[in-house]
Amino acid sequence: MKKNRMIINVVFSILFIYSAEVDAYSSDTVINGFITQGYMKTDENNFLTDTEEGSFEFNEMGIKFSSAISNNLSIGIQFFARDIGDLGNDDITVDWAFADYLFYNWAGIRIGKIKIPHGFYNESRDNGIARTFIFLPQSVYSDPWRDSLLTIKGAGFYGYLYGLSYQLQIGIMDAQTDGGLAKKFNDITKSSIESIQPETAIIFSLQSTDLIDGLKIGGSVSKWDWKMDLTIQDMPAKSDDEALLWAISIEYAKNAFLFSAEYSIFDVETPIDLYVSPTAAPYRLPYATNNVMEGYYGSISYRMTDWFEIGVYHSIFYSNKKDRSGKDNVKYYNWKDYYSWSKDTCLTFRFDLNQNWIFKLEGHYNDGFYNGYITDNIDKDGNEDVEQYWYLFAAKLMYAF
Amino acid sequence: MVPINEMKSKCRFAIILGVTLAIGNFFRVPYAFSEPIVFIANDSVPMDSITRKELKDIYTGKTKLWGNGDKIVLTFLKQTDVYAYFLRNYVNKTPTQFVNYWRNMVFMGKATFIPKSIKEEDKLMEYISSTKGAIGYISSNKLIKGIKVIAVK
Known part of the structure; x- marks a missing residue:
């Protein structure tokens, strides 16, 4: 980790110096980058990292190289690193990398590692440059699921015609055994994921802009399949999983206001077969077979001056739409009922200090704890120590060039 | 019947929203330039x-x-x-x-x-x-x- 940090620091130092010499507006190879450093503090519960004590383990950085080869062809790659608790640890990853050929405005293709268009904001969640908030509403953009639902490796068709933007992608998901999805699965089932084998995923999104001036509506749907090898209480297990994720979104910009609302369903089938002995038939665990996760939010942002913006949102997430009160999870997982939902009211102040520096302050009042990790909240005696109601304060400073 | 904590949460959101809009109107700077x-x-x-x-x-x-x-x-x-x-x-x-x-x-x-x-x-x-x-x-x-x-x- 220290080695990675050193490499990142050296690369960024060189690029910040170099960028002053580069014509950032030329159509030759162009370098852009961003770096953020945040701080989080909660009154109760550790959220993603040791926030009860207050934590600076909350940073992201990206550097992008791109070039327009011809009128129609461009290529680019973005390296990315982040650190938030156990996730990321500043390991440098390829955030996206693809070749893009645009035949007509209505027909283009991309091949490589491509961002997934879930909702309006999934493709831009790595950089908080355009949005008001530090945290996107967790009901639709859950941080534990972030690593796995950010990109696919494959190909995409896209275009824009008569006010409609569309994307169709096919490929495989980017799931890691040390990623947020694996940690969340471990958190729920008390298992350990040994390997993940992603299978073909297909994604489609459609957005309509300016039906009336400033109005954008859209929808996205994706189908995912993967297999997992697990260990549960020292016994091997296998899971053959599939998920259907969809979202509908609306955004309306009027004068200095931006109104957004999104509704998302994540229908996940995760049947687990436990191999109690090498000779016996596998035993299908009675839980974790089907969850229909439901999330929605409404947000308002208001740009008061060119340098100051304020935003609020209210976000609600249920881990099982069929069991919003969490009774089944109490029964099967021995959870407290409020582990099954996350309800979040957020207030953010955004300051654009100049065109390169952005500073954000954010407060959250939370009810429930689905979007955190229970394993981050075990007390000295080995007991779960999670409160239902808790506050989160976050601050983030960002530089982009 | 709506649980008391959910009501509190909704009230809190309404108050934050109201304060946001009030502050917003106070600070808003109109654009004076109108040259085509x-x-x-x-x-x-x-x-x-x-x-x-x-x-x-x-x-x-x-x-x-x-x-x-x-x-x-x-x-x-x-x-x-x-x-x-x-x-x-x-x-x-x-x-x-x-x-x-x-x-x-x-x-x-x-x-x-x-x-x-x-x-x-x-x-x-x-x-x-x-x-x-x-x-x-x-x-x-x-x-x-x-x-x-x-x-x-």
């Missing part, structure tokens, strides 16, 4: 007139190619008042929002670079007249010679 602008383009651009919707699609990167297949080359006159007027009336963004919009496009991989901005009108016209597929705007009180003017419908 003129759109100009390179001779290769296969259009003599354009709608506001088409302009918005071009300046937000949704439309990237002209009808003849040439790449659209965006330019901006960076003079403060003209720039702010253009962004507010044609793109519905403030200057900072607009730069961040394009940065976001760049970091998503949907744009190769942030469009070219030039501070002086003469240099902008020179660049547009010599660059295939280029489009831009200047203030209407500028004398325009030897460059294609695009009418906004």
Whole structure:
């Protein structure tokens, strides 16, 4: 980790110096980058990292190289690193990398590692440059699921015609055994994921802009399949999983206001077969077979001056739409009922200090704890120590060039 | 019956929203500049007139190619008042929002670079007249010679 940090620091130092010499507006190879450093503090519960004590383990950085080869062809790659608790640890990853050929405005293709268009904001969640908030509403953009639902490796068709933007992608998901999805699965089932084998995923999104001036509506749907090898209480297990994720979104910009609302369903089938002995038939665990996760939010942002913006949102997430009160999870997982939902009211102040520096302050009042990790909240005696109601304060400073 | 904590949560949201809007109205700074602008383009651009919707699609990167297949080359006159007027009336963004919009496009991989901005009108016209597929705007009180003017419908 220290080695990675050193490499990142050296690369960024060189690029910040170099960028002053580069014509950032030329159509030759162009370098852009961003770096953020945040701080989080909660009154109760550790959220993603040791926030009860207050934590600076909350940073992201990206550097992008791109070039327009011809009128129609461009290529680019973005390296990315982040650190938030156990996730990321500043390991440098390829955030996206693809070749893009645009035949007509209505027909283009991309091949490589491509961002997934879930909702309006999934493709831009790595950089908080355009949005008001530090945290996107967790009901639709859950941080534990972030690593796995950010990109696919494959190909995409896209275009824009008569006010409609569309994307169709096919490929495989980017799931890691040390990623947020694996940690969340471990958190729920008390298992350990040994390997993940992603299978073909297909994604489609459609957005309509300016039906009336400033109005954008859209929808996205994706189908995912993967297999997992697990260990549960020292016994091997296998899971053959599939998920259907969809979202509908609306955004309306009027004068200095931006109104957004999104509704998302994540229908996940995760049947687990436990191999109690090498000779016996596998035993299908009675839980974790089907969850229909439901999330929605409404947000308002208001740009008061060119340098100051304020935003609020209210976000609600249920881990099982069929069991919003969490009774089944109490029964099967021995959870407290409020582990099954996350309800979040957020207030953010955004300051654009100049065109390169952005500073954000954010407060959250939370009810429930689905979007955190229970394993981050075990007390000295080995007991779960999670409160239902808790506050989160976050601050983030960002530089982009 | 609505649980008391859920009611509290809703009340809290309503209060925060009310305070937000009140503070917003207090701070809001109106734009005073109202000078019209003129759109100009390179001779290769296969259009003599354009709608506001088409302009918005071009300046937000949704439309990237002209009808003849040439790449659209965006330019901006960076003079403060003209720039702010253009962004507010044609793109519905403030200057900072607009730069961040394009940065976001760049970091998503949907744009190769942030469009070219030039501070002086003469240099902008020179660049547009010599660059295939280029489009831009200047203030209407500028004398325009030897460059294609695009009418906004």
